[in-house]
Amino acid sequence: MDMVATGVYGDRQGASVNEDTPPAPESDRAVRRLAAETALRAWAEARARLSASAWSFPGKSRRVDNRRMREELGVALAYQDLDEGIRTSL
Numbered sequence: 001m002d003m004v005a006t007g008v009y010g011d012r013q014g015a016s017v018n019e020d021t022p023p024a025p026e027s028d029r030a031v032r033r034l035a036a037e038t039a040l041r042a043w044a045e046a047r048a049r050l051s052a053s054a055w056s057f058p059g060k061s062r063r064v065d066n067r068r069m070r071e072e073l074g075v076a077l078a079y080q081d082l083d084e085g086i087r088t089s090l
Helices: 028-049 052-059 067-073 082-089
Strands: none
Touching: none
């Protein structure tokens, strides 16, 4: 998936750019656009790796109380919540 704003390539002195050209944003706006494009690309890649059921869970706003598992069984969770786990796995 490539949805690129050309500003992320910076001033190339009239040279052509394509998806293989390394980004070189020069303005704050171009830096923000590159960050947004990078996040969108990471989201799309993560979505492709996760099952439909994994993505349906947060969409349904389900919350599971894991206090008993943590307190009684002594389970130490690697991530505070699902969003953190997904972000870390990207």
